[in-house]
Amino acid sequence: MQVKVKEIGAAGLNLDFSYTLEELPVLAKMQGTADLKFVTPVECEIRLSKIAQMVEVCGSARVTVALQCSRCLADLSSELQVEFKQTYVEELPDVIDEAGGEVELSAEEMGLILFDGENIDLSDEIQQQIVLAIPSRPLCEEECKGLCLTCGRNLNMAVCNCNDRNINMHFASLLDFKVDK
Numbered sequence: 001m002q003v004k005v006k007e008i009g010a011a012g013l014n015l016d017f018s019y020t021l022e023e024l025p026v027l028a029k030m031q032g033t034a035d036l037k038f039v040t041p042v043e044c045e046i047r048l049s050k051i052a053q054m055v056e057v058c059g060s061a062r063v064t065v066a067l068q069c070s071r072c073l074a075d076l077s078s079e080l081q082v083e084f085k086q087t088y089v090e091e092l093p094d095v096i097d098e099a100g101g102e103v104e105l106s107a108e109e110m111g112l113i114l115f116d117g118e119n120i121d122l123s124d125e126i127q128q129q130i131v132l133a134i135p136s137r138p139l140c141e142e143e144c145k146g147l148c149l150t151c152g153r154n155l156n157m158a159v160c161n162c163n164d165r166n167i168n169m170h171f172a173s174l175l176d177f178k179v180d181k
């Protein structure tokens with residue numbers, strides 16, 4: 001999605017649009033490597049305003065992802081919603097320090113994004129925000145009991161005796177130790 005800056009009027013510009021995964025290579029690549037799948041297009045609502053030589057963009061994006069619970073491996077889906085605000089500039093403003101000298105700062109250090117003055121590409125920003133919103137350890141529910149490390153049973157569905165047995169074996173080995181001595 002390229003926004004032409006000359007289409008932003010004095011009252012600003014509101015845009016509703018969606019990206020398919022093919023238009024978002026960072027997310028497409030993630031889907032290929034991680035255990036997740038984007039199941040809806042990325043729906044965006046964006047507002048752009050021109051302020052002097054700057055373009056301020058604020059908006060939100062949402063997408064549903066299918067993930068696996070990090071404890072019990074159950075499938076789950078999660079709606080990610082992100083909000084963001086960015087300022088795009090054609091040229092970086094001069095920054096003067098207290099002594100009157102010019103300070104060299106990158107666009108990133110100033111919290112600005114450079115663009116060519118004509119078109120703003122919002123896909124980088126939106127992809128970045130969505131990547132940050134993906135939970136690193138998704139859970140089917142806060143209290144998920146996970147899988148038994150011994151028998152692999154899903155402890156949300158059934159109980160197993162592995163834990164008891166482990167404790168018994170532990171005592172048994174202590175007894176053996178005493179006998180050997």
Ligand SMILES: [Zn+2]
Nearest residue numbers: 069072140144
């Ligand atoms: Zn779970």
Ligand SMILES: [Zn+2]
Nearest residue numbers: 148151160162
């Ligand atoms: Zn078990």
